[in-house]
Each structure stands twice: as structure tokens, then as C-alpha cells.
Amino acid sequence: MKVVLENLTKIFPSRNKKSNEEVIAVNNFNFEIPDGKLIGLLGPSGCGKSTTLYMLSGLQKPTSGKIYFGDDDVTELATEKRGIGLVFQNYALYPHMTVKQNILFPLQNLKGEEKMSKEEMLERAYYAAKLVQIDELMDRKPNELSGGQQQRVAIARALVKMPRILLLDEPLSNLDARLRLQTREEIRRIQKETGITTVFVTHDQEEAMSISDLIVVMKLGVVQQIGKPQEVYDNPVNLFVAKFLGTPPINVFDGKIKGGKVYIGEDAVMEVKDAADQDVIIGIRPEGFNLDENGPFHCKLENVEVMGRDVSVVSTNAASLNPVIRSIINSDNKVNTESETVRYSIKPHKMFVFNKETEERIYFEVK
């Protein structure tokens, strides 16, 4: 089912009566989530991801704006009537119940026409458990499970009612790196298998990029950009988005546009059309550098890290806003490690130019 957010806003009033500092946790969020897709809600800590999710779940009421599930306005609908499944940041499994009881619990709450027989409930519970591969752990208590297993129980509990929408709040944040990788694949698989529209909150851009159909990048309650992960990566609308996506992170420089040329420091790295003269910030992805003996961009070579297929070249430049410049280069290209300097030419589609004040992207054509 599609979900529509319309001018969704959440303001928390100030605690302190003297200072009138209210928090705008979510600011005018507009988005139509297509049916059956996995959406990654991405942003730094405190940007309003959980708040958005809680408004979708109905646990928090929006200050203004509307939420539609399909064509139904659910803005005022109570949580339990929305038919959602929610996986909490720390799972919130009932500690005194076994895995089986935890998964059965939502079914036992059903009333009236939806009420099920015991056999039916068990069947559903085992189906959900199988989906997340925990059907062998049904008689354990949550504290006898590993973090990853607990998380899968939480997903099974959220799935067992066959919710219309599945909401996941940083479900992987408590797992170690390996388990995290494994479980995110699993979430993707389960989502594909069930076809349930899913919203997945995370502050880990890699996680969001790897499993989402669409990502939403937020900052301080304001949506910055929405799109397919690759599109957003290749075409960030502002400096924040460019910086937030990608590992290793994008290299940023002080620069200017003057006379149809883009300068980093004193080096004119590119000729462009239709761009007014101004001071700018320039972002270049690590994979955006070509080693080039005659390249326009001069850097001081610091060291070279071999990573197998690629090498990572660490260099410095006075105009760089990061302590070092990190470029990823195919290891077929030999770097002269004896040399003091390294020269690059820049791949145009990997370089983004931003207005120095607004940090918004400046679009232009490369000559």
C-alpha cells in the first residue's frame, strides 16, 4: 500500500517555560511512498527520523499535516487501528515471554471478526518465525538470544499480523559489523518476499544505500533529497547530502569560479559554461581523480595505501577543507611513491560545485 505524507510537521513545545525554544523535529515533510518499496530514512542523530516513524505509527500525533495509507486519512487514527508493524530501536521484546509468546502476542489481541483459533495463531507464528529463521528458538526467552536473533524475533512479531506497513527504527544499531551486514540482507529478502511497504530508519548511509529502493536524506527536521540511492549519490542537491553519502567521504575544497574556469586554490581544474563568477565549495568523490602527469590539480603526496584491486592515495592541498585528500585509483596505474607531488585530472561527473553561502549545488555544463 502506498503511504502519503502531506506537509507533515512535528513541533515539541519547550520544556522550560522561560526560554521559548521549541524543537521543530520534523518540518513540512512531503513524500509519497510507493507501494511495496523499501524506503531508507537517513540522517544524522536528532534529525527527526524516529519522530517521523512514530508519527507514521501513530504513537506521536503530528502538529500539522496529514498521513494517508492508500486513500485513507489515518492522521487521527489510533495506533492499534493502523495495522502497522513496528520494530523498535532496541527491539522492546517482552522479557518475561518466550519467543513464541512474543510472536503470538499481537495475534492474541485480535478481537471480533479477526479473532483466530489457537491452531491458526500457531501456524501464523511459525510462518513468521520461519521467514526470519528463528523457528528453532521458539521456547527461549529474549535474554537467551543473541542480538541478531532478538532482532529477528522483533521483526517476526511485527510481521505476524501481516501489517500494511512495516516500520523499522535503526534495527541494526546494536549489532556487530558482520551481523549487521547479514541482517540487512535478510531484511531486504523478507521485505521482497512479503512485499510489505517498509520504512527503514538509519543513520548509516552505507546501510541505507545498500538495501533501499529509495532514500530520504534529512537534516534538522528538513528533507534534503529523495531518490534512488545511486541517483542521490551521483547528483546531490547540496553540500550536506554530498558529504553525508559515500565512504570514504567526499573531498571538499575551497574554490572559485572565474572567467568560465573552476579553480581549486590556484589550480584551474575545469572549464565550464554558463557559470557566474563567485566563491564556491567544491566536492570531489574519491573515485573522481585520474592520475595524470600533466593534470591541472597539484597535491602533495603523503602516502599510498594498497587495498588490492584499488589503491588509496592520501595527499594534501592547501585548499582542502578536510585534513587529507583521499582518492581511490585503479591499481593498474602506478603511483610514483618517490615523488613529492601528485597531479590529477578530475572526472567531471564526480565533481560537484556548491554555493559558498547557501551550500546549494551550482549546476553548469562542462566545456
Next chain:
Amino acid sequence: MVDNKQQWKAWLYLSPAIILLLVFTVWPIINTLRMAFLEGYSAQAEVGGATFEFGIGNFLKVIEYKKFLQCMQNTILLCVLTVPISTLLALLIAVALNSIKGLQKILQTIFFLPYVTNSIAIGMVFAAMFNIVGSFHGTENEIIQTAGIINNVIEFFGGERVNWINAGSQYWANITVMVVYIVWNALPFKILVLLGGLQSINAQYYDAAKVDGTSRSRVFARITVPLLSPMLAYVIITGFIGGFKEYTSIVGIFGETMGPPDAPGRLNTMVGFVYEALENKHQGRASAAALILFVIILIVTRLNMRFGKKSVYY
């Protein structure tokens, strides 16, 4: 591990605590045992040079004693009535207090007041409230008017006044007053503990329950009570232990006669029995009764814990 040479230092530092424990805890326990097993022991007689034979006569005397059986009955009856009632009430009040927002602080204070009030004083107020007539010692032609507020209320609603605690009152009326008083007295501590327990339950369980569409009564029965079970067990166990040591509350209501004027000692408890025996210089008998009380408390606590293990969830 502590170096062997250093060990004497450890003992030295521990010695103040150990000496205090030996003098005020270990020795009294040993002495109680000794006195209980010496036939007809009396400290005064011992000082006078008398010797006593070893035996279980003190225990037999205590058990045979009708007064002791009455004390035991009172104690157990009060325990069995007050612990469940006060625990249940405390649970409901704590849950209610936890769910309201505005007046929480003030109400908490009000509910906590009895805890910091002298229980004899509370007892006197209760005695006045349950009084049938204006005076404890009123004679037939002295006073006619009902004075106790409880009887005033009963009469206001058209009921018959009840003789709760005065001369001529019934046993069940006395017990009712005691139950009300003990429950009221026990509430603050229990509410405090349970409220603390409630506030430490992660709010996310309730959010999860909401998402799962759980009704209020099911949230209470399947989530709140189980998650509170360690606190409940604690409150019940300490409630029973306190209940078996009941004494002051009886004094608070009935004075040292431990019963209405025409039936002194009718509401006496096991601890009261021990005090009485001590007063009459029967230290042997008092020790024996204290040991019996100790064993009963031990058994009840063990039972409580065994039952608790099954129902305390984690």
C-alpha cells in the same frame, strides 16, 4: 588475594564491625537458644545462684498454653488478611499514580504521609474514628451520643452503629478494625516500592503493546504485573515477615491491654506474647516463643520464595 602477612590488617580493619555484630547480634541469638532450652529459665533466679536443666519444657509450656494459641491465631489471621489486601490496593494505587500526570507529586506525598507518621499516633486516631461512644471508659448512663466518625457515617446512611473496639465488642469487629488499620499503615511503603518498579519499566514495552493493539486490562495482566513481579515478590515477602511481627498496631488501637477492656489479651500477637513473658520474668518461655516465631517466619519465607521463583519472570 590478600597477602597472608597482610591478613591481620584486614581483620583489624574489620574488627569494629565484627565486635559489634558479635555483641549485639550473634550473642543474643546464642543466648536465646540457651535460655529456650533450659527448663523454666529465669535470669533473676540465675543471678540468685539457681541452675537449670537442659530440656524442651519451655516449648511444651508455650505450645500447651491457650493464650499462645490465641496469639498465633490472631497473628496468622491478620497476616493472611492484610498482606493480599494491602498488596493489591498498593498495586492499583501505584498504577493509578503512575498514569496520571498533573497532581502526581502532591498525591505521592499524601500517600506517603502515613509512612513518616508515628504509628501509635495513627492508632490513636483510628481508635477515635472507630469509637462507638465519646469516651473509652464511658459507663451506661454517662454517654449516649455516637462519637466515632465511622459510626457517624454508618448512621448517616441509615445503618446500625457497630461496636468496633469498645467493651462488649465482637472479635470479628476488632479484627476488621485491625485489618483496616494495618492495611492503611502498610500501603505507603508498598506503593513506594511498586511505583519505583513501575517507573523503571521501559516505556517502549507499552508502545510495543499499543502497536500490537493490546487492551488496557491485558496490558495490566500480561505486561505490567509480570514486569513488576520482582517488586511484588519483595513486597509480599516483607509483608509476611512484618505481619508475623505485628505488635505495635494492636497497642496503637487497644493500648497495652491488647484487646477491648472486657476481654484483655484477645488480640494479642506472638510478639506480644514474647513481651508479656519477658515482663513476667519468664525469659525461658519468651525465648522458646521467639524461636517458634522465627521458625514460622523462616518456613513462610521459604514457601514464598519457592512460589515466587515460579511466578517471578526474570
